[in-house]
Amino acid sequence: MKVKVISRNPDDYIRETKRDLHKVHRNYDPNLHPFEAPREYIRALNATKLERVFAKPFVGNLDGHRDGVSCLGKHPERLSWLVSGSYDGEVRTWDLAQRRNLRSFQAHNGYVRGVTFVPSGQQFVTVGDDKTIKFWNMEGPMWGEEEEPTNTILTACASDRSIILYDTREIGPVRKVILKLRSNKLCWNPMEAFIFTCANEDYNLYTFDTRNLKQPLTIHMDHISAVTDVDYSPTGKEFVSGSYDKTIRIYETHKGHSRDIYYTKRMQRLTCVLWSLDNKYILSGSDEMNIRLWKARASEKLGVLKPREKTALNYSEALKEKFASHPQIRRIARHRQVPKMIYNGQKELRTLKEKKKIREANRRAHSKPGSVPYVSERLKHVIAEEH
Numbered sequence: 001m002k003v004k005v006i007s008r009n010p011d012d013y014i015r016e017t018k019r020d021l022h023k024v025h026r027n028y029d030p031n032l033h034p035f036e037a038p039r040e041y042i043r044a045l046n047a048t049k050l051e052r053v054f055a056k057p058f059v060g061n062l063d064g065h066r067d068g069v070s071c072l073g074k075h076p077e078r079l080s081w082l083v084s085g086s087y088d089g090e091v092r093t094w095d096l097a098q099r100r101n102l103r104s105f106q107a108h109n110g111y112v113r114g115v116t117f118v119p120s121g122q123q124f125v126t127v128g129d130d131k132t133i134k135f136w137n138m139e140g141p142m143w144g145e146e147e148e149p150t151n152t153i154l155t156a157c158a159s160d161r162s163i164i165l166y167d168t169r170e171i172g173p174v175r176k177v178i179l180k181l182r183s184n185k186l187c188w189n190p191m192e193a194f195i196f197t198c199a200n201e202d203y204n205l206y207t208f209d210t211r212n213l214k215q216p217l218t219i220h221m222d223h224i225s226a227v228t229d230v231d232y233s234p235t236g237k238e239f240v241s242g243s244y245d246k247t248i249r250i251y252e253t254h255k256g257h258s259r260d261i262y263y264t265k266r267m268q269r270l271t272c273v274l275w276s277l278d279n280k281y282i283l284s285g286s287d288e289m290n291i292r293l294w295k296a297r298a299s300e301k302l303g304v305l306k307p308r309e310k311t312a313l314n315y316s317e318a319l320k321e322k323f324a325s326h327p328q329i330r331r332i333a334r335h336r337q338v339p340k341m342i343y344n345g346q347k348e349l350r351t352l353k354e355k356k357k358i359r360e361a362n363r364r365a366h367s368k369p370g371s372v373p374y375v376s377e378r379l380k381h382v383i384a385e386e387h
Contacts, residue, residue, distance in 0.1 A: 071285070176386040236253065282296055
């Protein structure tokens with residue numbers, strides 16, 4: 001009788017001390033692992049599903065304004081400092097870490113149109129409907145002193161559907177582009193000084209290169225109402241937009257459709273959005289007097305991660321990237337639950353565009369050859385460029 005015995009040396013798998021790593025033997029010979037690709041595909045599928053399960057972008061909100069929030073400004077050096085303006089002319093400064101209001105004062109008579117910090121961060125500038133630009137100190141007044149601006153300049157604004165580029169060394173405008181509808185906000189790419197994106201009333205955003213303003217580089221679609229604000233991420237690879245359709249959308253700079261959409265049932269029309277300087281959060285202000293804080297990546301885990309968690313997350317990201325083009329994984333990664341109003345609005349806009357294309361094709365087919373030229377989508381929205 002022949003007996004086979006499995007024997008092993010304990011030194012091969014037992015640690016000498018508790019601080020040593022476990023000895024794990026791996027044989028990476030592909031002939032011994034015929035199901036490696038299917039196994040990795042299942043892991044990528046599960047990682048994509050878990051990403052959608054844990055996609056909860058809303059973090060918190062700041063309330064205190066007595067009217068709708070009209071604009072937001074982020075501090076150039078301190079991540080936790082924020083300034084907001086409202087429709088009633090009030091300006092408030094906030095501490096995001098503690099979620100509390102630091103100070104509030106009446107800055108303008110009427111609508112606060114915009115607020116931004118000077119590069120040093122010691123002062124911020126507000127623009128109001130009372131035709132004034134005011135400079136304010138970030139530190140509040142001393143005991144017994146009144147809140148007063150440090151400087152005041154008269155200005156005039158026009159909304160003639162144009163985007164005007166000025167050189168501070170010259171008197172008049174350098175370049176001027178006229179679009180079909182008015183642009184509400186313009187934001188420069190922080191990594192490419194000649195690229196900017198504007199939010200337009202025709203439901204789209206347009207990315208332009210200042211060296212060629214005859215046509216936009218990219219047209220960013222998906223909103224179903226006027227786009228009110230836009231802001232770039234610190235990396236310059238993405239930007240966030242807010243719209244009157246009560247949604248926030250995140251776009252990649254070189255793609256025409258959004259990668260994510262944020263909304264809540266209580267959030268009304270968006271008036272302003274900001275991307276934080278640490279590239280982790282998005283701030284939004286809306287008509288119902290709330291400032292909301294969102295995660296820039298909906299499923300990202302906040303807080304300090306352990307080394308094993310980091311390794312597991314990096315492995316999952318690598319698998320998702322490897323199998324990103326697979327139909328099942330692509331479908332799950334792209335799927336978003338949207339309100340019925342947004343779904344029906346997108347369906348209606350899609351139908352209108354298709355019918356317009358059919359009309360143009362019929363006109364071209366039944367007209368003299370060359371009399372109805374084909375105009376690309378990028379050229380349709382720019383009316384004129386002036387030097």
